[in-house]
Amino acid sequence: MTNINSYDFAGKKAIVRVDFNVPLQDGKITDDTRIRGAVPTLKLILEKGGALIIMSHMGKPKGKKKPELSLGQIKEAVAAALGVAEVKFAPDCADASEAAAALKPGEVLLLENLRYYPEEEGKPVGIDKEDPAYDEAKKAMKASQKEFAKKLASYADCYVMDAFGTAHRKHASTAVIADYFAEGDKMLGLLMEKEVNAVDAVLNNIQRPFVAVMGGSKVSSKIGIIENLLGKVDKLILCGGMTYTFSKAHGGEIGTSIVELDKLDVALGVEELAKKNGVELVLAEDATITNGLDFGTMTVKEGAEVKVAPANAIPEGFEGVDAGPKAQAAFAAALAGAKTILWNGPAGVFECDAFTAGSRAIGEAIAKATAEGAFSLIGGGDSVACVNKFGLADQVSYISTGGGALLEAIEGKVLPGVAAIKGE
DSSP, rough: BHHHOOOOOTOOOOEEOOOOOOOEEETTOOHHHHHHHHHHHHHHHTTTTEEEEEEESSSTTTOOOOOGOOOOOOOOOOHHHOOOOOEEEOOTTSEEEHHHHHHOTTTTEEOOOOOGGTTTOOOOOOOTTTTHHHHHHHHHHHHHHHHHHHHHTTTTTEEEEEEETTTTSOOOOGGGGGGGOGGEEEEHHHHHHHHHHHHHHTSSSSSSSSSEEEOOOSTTTTTTHHHHHHHTSSSEEEEEHHHHHHHTTTTTEEOOOOOHHHHHHHHHHHHHHHHHHHHHEEEEEEEEEEEEEEETEEOOOOOOOTTETTTTEOTTOOOEEEHHHHHHHHHHHHHTTTOOOESOOOOOOTTTTOOHHHHHHHHHHEEEHHHOOOOEEEEEHHHHHHHHHHGGGGGEEEEOOOOOOOOHHHHOOHHHHHHHHHHH
């Protein structure tokens, strides 16, 4: 596989898939993290004498041109981030041949939102899967997707994939396009390399003890990941809303806490698999509970009670909203001395300042272990939000930019955006 650091970009046009799906308010970027993440790759190409063609999606226009999702709104911000005087803009990503051909070394062209075209995602539009004609429509769309990818590829001499957040999708710009470049002219960007190496460190280059922390509201959404991890970790901490399903599976009382009644057998199966594999499964012994959380404002309603109860004896009318003091201590103890750590999912409703203690305890324990030599990977929007909220971002080894892509990688799935570059 070609390494971007050794590739000669001089006099060449590079088309780079980035993730500039940034949040906007009144046309202004409210968080430019994703742009800043791609800057090292983009600057490297410019510094090596190349010309840049940048492509990305924004939002979910579903094959329609929506002005509020136009990438034209961010071209000045991209120019500022790259330190260039101008970023040229192609208002139609499928009709940018002339603009691309005119590019000179050191110049930058930003293509319009890829998802203005349904061919980007490769899904038939306006037809249900149950429709007898769906299979033919899907076949036709896949052929159109190849033509769309071929068109994008025609703009450049080489292709760089640097959008880990979309690497789990076999879209025209993330995977199919790679087919139209020679093996030596397609490569991962610097951000992608970091992401792939970080995942590799926690799954294939494990330093033990390996402790994983899985949180979130539903065990069903994490079961594939949990099962894969149970074949790799020494300890698995389960926290957040999913744990009330475990309590219920053992006949516990959980009040009005979130629960998946149709997944009680799944919870018991996880416990059996952990036992079979010799994995220490750490579940909360107690919980912080309340009878008055306002999810709309993320505040505790006036006059409501907040107290601690055993995780399997929550009174009716109350719901578990955070890990209790005993659970927090148990989580910290389980993370002490770890050498490889993965954290995905909070321990409670951390968005409410009254219920951050569980997630904070995990974050601080991870930071302490990292300071003592552990490799720690934080992934998933909520976990990343936690470390940022608690000021711990610079005290962990790596924060992943890819939500769904990271989860699928952890689950053991091949990511099309990576496989297309590696030729797998």
